[in-house]
Amino acid sequence: MRNIVIYGCGGFGREVLQVIHAINAEAATWNVLGFAVDPGIEHPETVHGLPVTSELSTFGDDPLPDVVIAIGSPAARKGIATRLGARGHAFPVLVHPRAWLGENVRLSDGVIICAGACLTTDIELSDHVHINLSATVGHDVEIGSFSTISPGANISGNVRLAEEVEIGTGASIIQRIPVGRAAVIGAGAAVVREIPENSVAVGVPAKVIQTKSDPA
Incomplete structure (x- = not known):
């Protein structure tokens, strides 16, 4: 051990x-x-x-x-x-035995996948990504380093999340939508258009309500 x-x-x-x-x-x-x-x-x-x-x-x-x-x-x-x-x-990498991962799912250092999560195929998770309880990630998704996918969130196919993105509980991102670095998507939001970096977006459909200052 x-x-x-x-x-x-x-x-x-x-x-x-x-x-x-x-x-x-x-x-x-x-x-x-x-x-x-x-x-x-x-x-x-x-x-x-x-x-x-x-x-x-x-x-x-x-x-x-x-x-x-x-x-x-x-x-x-x-x-x-x-x-x-x-x-x-x-x-x-820590993957709960009751998570489901399909073929060609690539996991980098420090990734944590919790119980009930479902990741289909041809997915890449960069360093220290967290996939929480019962979240789903569709085909051909790329999730950048240090991003957090909260419980029950749904990421559709061909989505690109940049580094340090936070997806709130129960939020959804439709197919082919990019989300910029350090963006925050509120709980229950439905993302149907591109979200710029350092933005906070909430609602259905999700709208940007704040732009965070960039510490860099």
Whole structure:
């Protein structure tokens, strides 16, 4: 079994722990050492019986544990991945056994796919993409690094999502629609036209209501 640390001990961190438990029920794969959080973040001493620490080095470096980043914010996830990757941590792919993946679905480092998700065929998920509970992804879709697909969202065929996109719970994107970098699609929205980068779009059909400032 390989040692693994879950970065983030909130709700999604606890859900990721359940993903790991489900994987281990199929075949003993992961030894969960505990949870890690950023320094200065208030946290409990334990979560589900596992220790929580702001010092990842607490878990040792011989061997260096793998890390799964269970943080919802794409920007925060990107910062953590950059920092930990420089230290040499590996980011495994975690797929719940009750997710369904078709042929030619390519998963990059740090991807998490939760129970009930359905990905059909000829799909590419870049680094640290999160596909949450019961989300669907159609054929020939590309999802950029650090994007988050929330529970029950539906991504139709030939859709292109750029990096750091957030798709809200129950939102839908129709076929062949691109979504720009760091865009946010609100819960229940129906995206029927291109969404520019750094935009917040809500409603049916989805309309841009805000343009976020670009931190870069």
